[in-house]
Amino acid sequence: MQQDIQILIGGEAGQGLVTIGQLLGKALVRAGREIFASQTYHSRVRGGHNTFAMRVGAGPFAAPRESIDILVALNAETVELHRPQLTKRALIIADAAFAPELPGAIAVPFGELGPEKLWNTAALALLGQVLGLQEQQLYQAVEATLGQKKPELLEENQEIMKKSREWAKAHLPEHDFVLADATATADSTQKRLLLNGNQAIALGALAGGLKFCAFYPMTPSTSVVLELITHAETMGCVIEQAEDEIAAINMAIGAAFAGAPAMVATSGGGFALMAEGISLAAMTETPVLTVVAQRPGPATGMPTRTEQGDLEFVLHAGHGEFPRAILAPGSIEECFTLTARALALTERSQSPVFLLTDQFLADSARPVTPFELNGITPVRPGDDPEKVATPYRRYRLTPDGLSPRLLPGLSEHLVVADSDEHDEDGHLSEDYGLRTAMVKKRLQKLELLKEEVTAPTLEGDQDALLLVCWGSSLGPVREAAAILRDRGLKVGTLHFSQVWPLLPEQFLDLLQKADRVVGVEGNATGQFARLIRRETGFTIAELINRYDGLPFTADFLLERLETQRAETGDR
């Protein structure tokens, strides 16, 4: 297998590195390449050290690599910071002023190529030349993106791209990064979509029938909403920036009560503020989808980094007892499909449903086959007012716990919802017997959720080394497993894209059969492993945790597997 190429563009916020990255990505995808793009950035607007990483080659990929083959350094700091990650064959594209004295260094006289604000475009053109992308392909990407927003700038961009290409042709050293045509694995006639996790979530929500979203800006969840806003008018959605997260969740619940499939998107602290609202949704049995894009906590923590540290909090958030479901997509495709599913599930169960993602998944992009809309039926909120038993009672006690849900104002029936314990009519009640019946009714709906649990996915061998993971860790874990398998080891991966409810019959035997079970989680304490033990009694004794704010990579996992094996002896 030809080795893939890891490109890293580094510089300050405001230097336009995301723009280069996105344009390069677009061009590569259109050229039928497999790529994986991911970002790290600081919690500031200008300055700091940001990176945009792109893997290119015979993918598909679902994780970044730690080592770097092509470093594009927009400032001197980038060279210093990433030097240790450079592979032997690495190229370093950097301004002549700070290009290092290394074999692969290409000292570019950016000043000669054009004005400073366009140096990112110059770097893009240089990269294109290195990778062997046709000039046309890259320029089209620039045109498609810039043409819409700032057509007046197209010409100067084109000019600097030309100049840079020419300079590159003349000065590029020997290297082996030209993409051979053979690596264009995807059928380039089929237009793939280049999407990051948050974009896929937004599209999944729209496909699932979303009509209302309220939010308060919070990284890394905001871009879900930005995407929704872009399409709101076309799709007939109402998106509202609320005065805070408490308002957001209560607005969403009000809207859902009145018939709009609704969601909120937030992160850590914002979610904490929503906990009371979650409990309200449960008590009033109002469907609502909460997207929680995790970042490292506690408190403000690291706003722009990644972590899987809020599983237990999301599982138990809200006072009192009630059922819920938590979906945790492992890929861009799952971001789409599970969001649509989640909307259906919350309406179906009249219980809160969560989508648990994180900054890594939110901000990493990959080409995907356009989603099939036919398989997805958008949510139809509420029941048919013609078909309910009369007198209509919002909380009628039924064997499965589901009561007919009518929408206020859409029939002559009156709909009464209450956050107090209530009778079948929705009026507050302090009757002990009724209380018992209503608790049972609400909890009964867990059975409905259990009927629709997405089973964990097993890949590879079952009985030797089994890597257990959930949510966004899927990509790096699968890659590590593939590498180990290439080395002749027997390795399986078991990935949960639904972390609650758990059905032990779907996976317990697998855990029991494997020789060595290793839990992989992007947190410090192994929350999912604890949950598994709580639900099954099975102890995942060995854990690999990461909590420095960065996502897992295959390299990281392989190293840990190695050292841990050494530490624990050959059991």
Place this chain on the structure above:
Amino acid sequence: MQQDIQILIGGEAGQGLVTIGQLLGKALVRAGREIFASQTYHSRVRGGHNTFAMRVGAGPFAAPRESIDILVALNAETVELHRPQLTKRALIIADAAFAPELPGAIAVPFGELGPEKLWNTAALALLGQVLGLQEQQLYQAVEATLGQKKPELLEENQEIMKKSREWAKAHLPEHDFVLADATATADSTQKRLLLNGNQAIALGALAGGLKFCAFYPMTPSTSVVLELITHAETMGCVIEQAEDEIAAINMAIGAAFAGAPAMVATSGGGFALMAEGISLAAMTETPVLTVVAQRPGPATGMPTRTEQGDLEFVLHAGHGEFPRAILAPGSIEECFTLTARALALTERSQSPVFLLTDQFLADSARPVTPFELNGITPVRPGDDPEKVATPYRRYRLTPDGLSPRLLPGLSEHLVVADSDEHDEDGHLSEDYGLRTAMVKKRLQKLELLKEEVTAPTLEGDQDALLLVCWGSSLGPVREAAAILRDRGLKVGTLHFSQVWPLLPEQFLDLLQKADRVVGVEGNATGQFARLIRRETGFTIAELINRYDGLPFTADFLLERLETQRAETGDR
């Protein structure tokens, strides 16, 4: 053993039944009796059906009884509602207008005794006569209470008491409720305190060194604060009603940062709003005590009833990962001692600590021996500015995770606290290595908490039937066990007054040894049992849950133990 007497006073809110109950209680305690008083009330100001229950006899008691020996009905509804609970020997004190046609009924011509607003005093006097309390004893209690607040009313109260006594002497039927002197078990020379759970918490906090409390009113937590306010001036405390619970927790954190041992008291929804603040306390490593008085949820739920439904929420509240401790008093005495301990623990560990109680414990009163203050050292916040290493760093990395805590403004050292991930100086940092170190540092403090875990209490036999419970369920569970033991069965109880962290070595062997382990919890899903399994792998297969809003009683438990044994066969 002479049977104890269960008195129930029932009527509408506003009829003064709590007053009678409290006065009777005071008189009985002063007379050296054992009592247990508990309340049920509606979430309204007037009307509804409230009760005040009092058990008298050869206690000590720690739970109410379900059956009633003396029913004082201030309205007709009370007679109807409680008729099924009457014992064969029961007396019913009721107005002639609605006294039932039952053998024990005493139809009182309240109208003849005095004006309606004093009928509660009349009923009190009648009760006194029934129980054989001396007139003087009862009147002194009235004097002590009313004399402070409304001395002008004393006379008319005295008058109606006299009249009622006389009427009672003439009309009381045969009965066996006169308290024999022999039942005065306590040494009546030692003045015992009649305290409910919330009062004991307030006193415990004051003894522990509390200096600041912020709150927003929420039943059943408010009375903790009412008690604190009464003593605030004497004790040099600042108590502030905040504009909401979010403000309350942030004020408490601000105050604690600036050196005041601080707490908040709240319930379900109010606690949900504090979740983000809890996470802030953890990240800034600011000590703060949160008292959560549970009531049935979700959402507004049943504001004036009881439940143990928020354990898992409190255990996981707040985004991100950090250590905490949760204490759950099982008695009035523990309300006092554990609150003082909790304040010490939060200061010692610079981590959030919780006191988890509920409406049942909050509102039930019992005589207790005056607390020994000598054993309690009030918290001394902060470290000695003379002794810190310089330059002073609030978050200095240390082996045990504890950094020197100085108080701002009390020395020339500058104290910098940050909700972002930070460096040792407290300034925000996005360094990956530092992040890892700071996560480890914070989590390391769990070890400090583990060193001070209150072990669960085992009472009775270990290897037959073991009843496992936590928090407020202690009283009824112990009583049920005692009854079973009287019946010749081997029964043990294992009570956790600290529910986190759990040290399996303190109890796992007990669970494993017992023939039949039954978990008793005032919730619907068995949260503590799940936690035990998560922490030990041990499954408590049999549960007794109550979630109708009422507390456990021995009767309830015995019945369930019986039916569940029948259901599960003789394993």
Place this chain on the structure above:
Amino acid sequence: MTTIADYGKYETAWCPGCGNFGILNALKQALVACELAPHQVLMVAGIGQAAKAPHYLRANVFNGLHGRSLPAAIGARLANPELTVIAESGDGCLYGEGGNHHFLAALRRNLDLTILAHDNRVYGLTKGQASPTSQQGMVTKTQPHGAFASPFNPVAVAVTMGASFVARGYAGKLEQLSGLIAAAIKHKGTALVDIMQPCVSFNKLNTYQWYQEHCHELPEEHDPTDREQALKVALEFGERIPLGIIYQTERPLFEEQFATLSKGPLARQEVPRQELQQLMQRYA
């Protein structure tokens, strides 16, 4: 035609003599005057004694969280612009418990929404603590030395914020009050009616008699469209408490931002699948 009877009669959990009864009656009259059938109306409440009012009325009801009636009401209105949405709650709920933040945000937005504040200047349900509108010096169990902070004047703040309809009513003047509520419901925009409400159990300062002595109707000459005049009147709150429509103006409706709302309730609108298919191509 809708009649008072259509709005039903319920047993309440209020204290006898409470000002809430007058407000409930005035509301029913206003709804009838507005010719609204119960199913066209959505009452949104928070938690408190006042917030129980919607349970004593035949209508659609969303009884949410303490302090959060306004966001829920706004959400519902944005999902179904055909509903007449009325947020009804107490002073603690609307001006305390974070509610104030939602209150200001609601005034800034100006949806077609009515806010009825049962302003008894105390926390009733939780037994008499000071509320944001409590009179300075009011002694309670939690304010043993009297409420210290200067009371919140919702009417003055609303006028300052340029709210489009600001009125003050009194539970003891049923006819005027129901007129104000009806005007508020008919007003296109966010309409606040702050209602002086005696609480016979916990507010011993602001009693029926006190209100009788302090409240006066705005004179005929008062021009509610004159902001400066309105502001002056709004700041009057002490010896004299003016009742009536204090300020009214026209402002664009928040709902008009959303083209989709002109097509009626969101629940009745199909998901445009074709469009979705197309817009996905933008990512290619």
Place this chain on the structure above:
Amino acid sequence: MTTIADYGKYETAWCPGCGNFGILNALKQALVACELAPHQVLMVAGIGQAAKAPHYLRANVFNGLHGRSLPAAIGARLANPELTVIAESGDGCLYGEGGNHHFLAALRRNLDLTILAHDNRVYGLTKGQASPTSQQGMVTKTQPHGAFASPFNPVAVAVTMGASFVARGYAGKLEQLSGLIAAAIKHKGTALVDIMQPCVSFNKLNTYQWYQEHCHELPEEHDPTDREQALKVALEFGERIPLGIIYQTERPLFEEQFATLSKGPLARQEVPRQELQQLMQRYA
């Protein structure tokens, strides 16, 4: 004597040209003018670009949650009345995110506290969404049709609420601004300085030039103790934006309610064990 140097020099994470720099310098000057040593000062911030300011200053710092600087500041002040407490944060943090509720509550209380609002009329840190003070019509990624709601006028609301010190400054007028901040710190009571702050990255409407054109200093004649006049001036916010001390009055200090605070920091006060022993007897 304290000098500017005592307050240190730090690298910042702000964009070059940002209005925050001017505010930071003005603050340092004001602290020096007030003759406060760094350890006497506690800066309390929320989250946002503005809220990073306390990290760029040598002082005690509590950098809490987004929207919650005021309660933390109040708590600290009630624990140690000897601290000079300054809450410093952005418009989003102080007037959005529930902060508004705390803002009104703080004004009602009137502790001895200074509030510095870096009012760039946008959410900077989260990349340019509209804030409560954003100009109507401001187009952002989340407000593609322009901010709809009418902007919050913190100064007008503060004057309406009877706050005891209300001023407006401008990041581009360093001398005046530092004077205002110093006056605010010296004022006994809660003092608001709302500071017009250009955000060069996200606010393309309210630029340095725009402020230069719109801001004007209050005339000498302005009498900040005249509430009616102050209110008129406070409502001026459009073509002309007045800078200066708009309103100032004397009101009782919140701290005075608590006898114990006259004895200094709570941390230094012994727990009166004897008294506790005695008061327990009341329950006998």
